[in-house]
Amino acid sequence: MKTHCGRRQGGFSRLDLLGGLIVLLLWPALISSQRTGNTGSSYRMETHVMGINYGRIANDLPSPYEAVQKIKSMKIGRVKIFNSDAGVLSALANTGLEVVSALPNEDIPGVAQSMTASDQWVNKNVLAHYPATNIVSIIVGNELFSYESMKPTWAKLMPAINNLHSSLAKQNLTSHIKLSTAVALDVLSSSYPPTAGAFKEELVGQYLQPLLKFLYNSQSHFYVNVYPYFAWASDPEHIPLDYALFGASTPGVTDNGKSYYNLLDAQLDAVNAALEKVGYGQVRLAISETGWPTAGDAAQVGANVANAATYNRRLVRKMLSNSKVGTPMRPGVFIPTFIFALFNENQKTGQGTEKHWGVMFPNGTNVYSIDMTGTMSDGQYSPLADNPVFSNAPPPTPTQSPGQAPSTSGTWCVAKSGMGQPMVQSALDFACGAGGADCQPLQHGGSCFNPDTLHDHASYAFNSYYQKTKAAGGSCNFGGAATLVTTDPSHDTCKFPAS
Ligand SMILES: *[C@@H]1O[C@H](CO)[C@@H](O)[C@H](O)[C@H]1NC(C)=O
Numbered sequence: 001m002k003t004h005c006g007r008r009q010g011g012f013s014r015l016d017l018l019g020g021l022i023v024l025l026l027w028p029a030l031i032s033s034q035r036t037g038n039t040g041s042s043y044r045m046e047t048h049v050m051g052i053n054y055g056r057i058a059n060d061l062p063s064p065y066e067a068v069q070k071i072k073s074m075k076i077g078r079v080k081i082f083n084s085d086a087g088v089l090s091a092l093a094n095t096g097l098e099v100v101s102a103l104p105n106e107d108i109p110g111v112a113q114s115m116t117a118s119d120q121w122v123n124k125n126v127l128a129h130y131p132a133t134n135i136v137s138i139i140v141g142n143e144l145f146s147y148e149s150m151k152p153t154w155a156k157l158m159p160a161i162n163n164l165h166s167s168l169a170k171q172n173l174t175s176h177i178k179l180s181t182a183v184a185l186d187v188l189s190s191s192y193p194p195t196a197g198a199f200k201e202e203l204v205g206q207y208l209q210p211l212l213k214f215l216y217n218s219q220s221h222f223y224v225n226v227y228p229y230f231a232w233a234s235d236p237e238h239i240p241l242d243y244a245l246f247g248a249s250t251p252g253v254t255d256n257g258k259s260y261y262n263l264l265d266a267q268l269d270a271v272n273a274a275l276e277k278v279g280y281g282q283v284r285l286a287i288s289e290t291g292w293p294t295a296g297d298a299a300q301v302g303a304n305v306a307n308a309a310t311y312n313r314r315l316v317r318k319m320l321s322n323s324k325v326g327t328p329m330r331p332g333v334f335i336p337t338f339i340f341a342l343f344n345e346n347q348k349t350g351q352g353t354e355k356h357w358g359v360m361f362p363n364g365t366n367v368y369s370i371d372m373t374g375t376m377s378d379g380q381y382s383p384l385a386d387n388p389v390f391s392n393a394p395p396p397t398p399t400q401s402p403g404q405a406p407s408t409s410g411t412w413c414v415a416k417s418g419m420g421q422p423m424v425q426s427a428l429d430f431a432c433g434a435g436g437a438d439c440q441p442l443q444h445g446g447s448c449f450n451p452d453t454l455h456d457h458a459s460y461a462f463n464s465y466y467q468k469t470k471a472a473g474g475s476c477n478f479g480g481a482a483t484l485v486t487t488d489p490s491h492d493t494c495k496f497p498a499s
């Protein structure tokens with residue numbers, strides 16, 4: 001079973017830009033063709049919960065039942081698997097988890113060739129489990145266009161999807177179970193700057209146009225495996241680590257009037273731009289895989305626990321934050337996201353990093369703690385202990401630069417965790433509006449813009465309001481959304497005034 005290859009691309013080269021221009025010239029008629037009219041959304045996976053990839057290329061993993069208990073205990077809402085293993089699908093039954101299963105690349109030709117094979121596949125892998133197992137999507141093929149060896153199968157993707165769609169239609173299931181495929185970023189010939197994003201010309205007409213038409217008509221997500229890690233690791237001298245880790249205070253690129261403060265958004269918008277150029281700008285994205293490795297070969301810089309923890313923690317906050325969903329090009333459009341991966345997988349081959357993408361060791365211990373609901377701020381996590389297993393790459397402290405020791409005494413007013421987002425949002429709006437808090441540092445490029453989460457921004461604003469108004473009788477309450485603390489919440493260049 002192939003799940004995951006090392007061929008991913010982020011793109012920061014001038015060649016990319018050139019490639020983009022060439023494609024632009026070749027597809028002039030397509031640039032402005034926007035689809036319209038498909039309003040009433042029947043996309044699945046709308047709730048703001050996190051997803052995880054449950055890969056199993058290992059010989060030391062716990063049983064599917066135990067794995068599912070772990071997933072539930074972490075409050076993860078969706079699970080993606082790389083096949084349709086009956087044991088795993090059974091373990092996922094009656095859990096409330098949304099499940100994205102898969103038809104592996106090598107099984108595409110059979111299903112493409114015969115309606116009977118397709119019906120049988122659906123009987124065995126869907127009907128035997130649904131609806132107890134809440135399958136919401138089936139990914140047909142993973143990174144198919146990234147494998148030259150799979151070239152004979154490229155043309156069979158749509159016939160397979162069409163057959164499966166007919167099989168599901170016979171059961172009236174097409175609005176419940178969506179079909180799609182997952183691509184790597186190397187379907188793009190150009191990804192930098194984001195508006196230059198364009199699909200490889202040889203993929204567009206024959207393969208991607210029919211696929212995107214299907215996704216558009218069936219309101220199914222276009223799944224993309226997106227790894228800022230690989231883009232950054234390919235050019236760490238020119239791409240700031242902070243930009244890859246959602247920690248930049250200045251834009252990594254400003255393009256067509258839009259500023260990109262993190263590499264993930266830039267990569268996603270390169271895909272959005274590519275979709276727009278072929279007339280499918282309204283097809284929604286889902287991130288089928290993203291993550292950061294905790295260890296790798298000695299030469300693989302940046303693969304360490306601190307960076308992985310920082311990336312995934314901030315990723316969760318960003319993707320689930322009501323106030324900040326979407327990308328600069330597609331603000332407000334929720335992007336269902338699946339972290340790669342649940343467990344470290346010891347039988348994966350390739351670079352040293354491949355075995356170390358898990359948020360958990362096979363024994364069920366977390367490699368680092370992570371709040372999958374996105375309410376914890378960086379500062380609320382306990383400092384990452386040095387882990388001797390990973391001592392080849394000393395982790396930088398993610399949230400505090402040296403020389404900026406936090407104050408040791410004082411009182412600060414911060415947002416409570418676990419409060420409802422609408423409540424926190426309206427308290428934040430009040431603080432920055434009528435409340436007169438100094439919210440300038442929360443603007444793009446401001447010293448407290450990052451981490452860019454509702455919780456962090458609210459904390460800063462609540463504290464500013466409290467410190468300004470306290471002498472005149474202002475309190476730290478905000479309808480119960482705020483609380484006083486005696487630990488300085490300041491971090492990096494973001495200084496919280498104290499009293
Ligand atoms: C599908 O829906 C149609 C129309 O509502 C109904 O007649 C048919 O029995 C349904 N088929 C299945 C397999 O549920």
Ligand SMILES: *[C@@H]1O[C@H](CO)[C@@H](O)[C@H](O)[C@H]1NC(C)=O
Pocket residue numbers: 361362363364365
């Ligand atoms: C789980 O495995 C990790 C890595 O091998 C190890 O460091 C940790 O101590 C183990 N935890 C338990 C509870 O055995």
